[in-house]
Amino acid sequence: MTRAIGLPRARPEIAALPVYSRAAGAATVRWRASSNEATIAPPPAVVEAIARAGEHGHLYPTLSADNLVAALAERLSVPPHAVLSGAGSLALLQQALTAYTGPGTEVVHAWRSYEAYPILIGIAGATAVPVPLDTQHRHDVDAMIAALTPRTRAVLVCNPNNPTGTELTETEVRRLLDGVPSHVLVILDEAYHEFAEEQVDGVKLLREYPNVVVLRTFSKAYGLAGLRVGYAIADPAVAAPLHAAAPPFGLSSVAEAAACAALADSAHTGRVLESVRWSRVHLRAGLSASGIETPASGGNFVWIPVGAGTTRLAAACVAHGVSVRAFSGEGVRVTVGERDAENAVLAAVDHVIAHRPEG
Known part of the structure; x- marks a missing residue:
């Protein structure tokens, strides 16, 4: 029997997907300011919890990270079945999109965003409907509402926004929620919630707007990016399909133990937050002194909107020993928290300005 020539073909939608960017020089530079990682390592209690859990690595974790879910439910004053955990908030976002959208539906989101x-x-299998940010690099609430159609099944809101760091106020978030029909899912991505200045709390809002799902993560303020721990909070009726779409044993026992220990260590988290706040001030002040104005940031990063100069600035940063995340033709995102890395970025900015082509 002759074997057929050829290989299996993926869905055409997969071939058309955009590619997640890679930061130039991230593997060779002295400082990595390109991925919004915490610049302070986990505290001893977290490291010890990881080691203890590793001793039982031959055993499966609990089906749904029961210990972490219970701790989060108590912290947030919600029932346990309103909380889901997963391997990073991205895994939970994928579950939400899988459960509530699909072919023939639309998802509205701001752009540039995550x-x-x-x-x-x-x-x-859904269709993305990107809505441009306003001139202040913020979500344009009115334009997002205007983009809704009968095919809209979800609206994605990144607050604070990545990569611009800009925030919506509670009044603006409420205006958006009031403008979205109750049958449309609103996903509030609060990955940078702990760093925010506005302190919009999606968990409190979902008590009034049961079509809301809140996503949060342990990757940023808790410094567990390498362990991949995220969580979602939703009205139990909305959460039920998310539970159904969740893979069993979705969070490793090592990751769960680390997250529980990190959640309990508020002093360490406080140190991370304080470092970020002072570092944002330092970097933005230095950029302003060089003639570059930046939007106020509610994340652990600063957005440098240099437009056509993006590629040159990113290359200069690598040459000065620090990787950053560049979005061609738009700007550069710089993770803060490491003073030497921030100074390297400022030196790169001065280099670019000094060698700017005339005319």
């Missing part, structure tokens, strides 16, 4: 959004929307 670059994974159009990828995950495409994987779900």
